[in-house]
Amino acid sequence: MxxxxxxxxxxxxxxxxxxxxxxxxxxxxxxxxxxxxxxxxxxxxxxxxxxxxxxxxxxxxxxxxxxxxxxxxxxxGTGELDKNPRSLPQDSLANENACALLSPGTLGELVRGVDAANPYVGYGNWTCKWSSTTGDLRVNLHFDQGRQPDSTDGAPTRLNGYRAFVEKWADDESACLTQVVYRSYPDRYGRTKAETLQLLVGGSSPMDQLCRISTELAYSATAQLRRAA
Known part of the structure; x- marks a missing residue:
């Protein structure tokens, strides 16, 4: 949902x-x-x-x-939709602003012609999307939670101390996804779940270039998270 x-x-x-x-x-x-x-x-x-x-x-x-x-x-239908839930843990990624994690300068260096000033902002500031005005490159940074990623989810790496996994996105062969494990936690059944930062870069560029951009943008975003911690 x-x-x-x-x-x-x-x-x-x-x-x-x-x-x-x-x-x-x-x-x-x-x-x-x-x-x-x-x-x-x-x-x-x-x-x-x-x-x-x-x-x-x-x-x-x-x-x-x-x-x-x-x-x-x-x-x-029982009442107004709460757009700003406050029952989240203080260290939850959901308390962050996805659009604030990538600066216009960083986006401009990696995505030629990006319209950095006019992103698409998702619900709760948990999703932010940017597009190039001169090409078909697109960037989607969003927060997610669920199963903890592992080596089956791509090539493992570390970005500013966070575990991350990089792979060609299964749902779109013209996009590369970097998943960053921000925080792990037990659910009510005792299973280990994770909050993740997902950095998707798509377009007609070669896959190695898309993955390089995705990883570098995720590195910049996690650096911002480290500074804010």
Whole structure:
């Protein structure tokens, strides 16, 4: 489930209302099924629920997406969406601002023609995206949490003391992903989870160049995290 700024698009797909939450159904795809939600009258935040291949076992992707959407819509419909949760640990990466981790100077050195002054800012400042105005290079820096990355997630390295893994992104053969393990923690079942900084660079450049840019940008971002710690 993801939170993004903006409004739902003009109705081009089927929709329904659960309590006061508008739910739009995206056309099913072979690898995923997506539902998008917004509170009636709220044009500030979209909630997206996506079920992906590999997560569903024998069940239908859209059945899973619909079940998760119904639960989320019921909760959203009970009141206003809290856009600034404060129940996070003090050392959580979620307390950081993704856009503040890369300076215009650093972006300009590595991404020719980047529009550093006008990034796309995601929900909670947990996602920041930049694009080149003179080419097709794109940069996506976002925070995530879940399974702790390991050597199966790419070539291991260290960036300013943080463990990191670099690989060609599985979802897009024209992009390279650097995953940085910021913090590990036990979940309520005693399993080790991790908060990660994800630095994705995509475009038509050779993969080794995309991975070099991704790693160097992740190095700069982690240096900023070290200074702020």
């Amino acid at each position: 993801e939170f993004d700024p903006g409004a739902l698009p003009e109705q081009t797909t089927s929709s329904r209302t659960v309590k006061n939450v508008i739910v739009m159904e995206e056309p099913a795809q072979s690898a995923e099924c997506e539902r998008r939600m917004a509170l009636s009258g709220d044009n500030d935040t979209i909630v997206s629920v996506t079920a992906k291949r590999g997560e569903q076992g024998r069940a239908s992707l859209c059945d899973i997406a619909d079940t998760a959407t119904e639960i989320a819509a019921e909760k959203l």
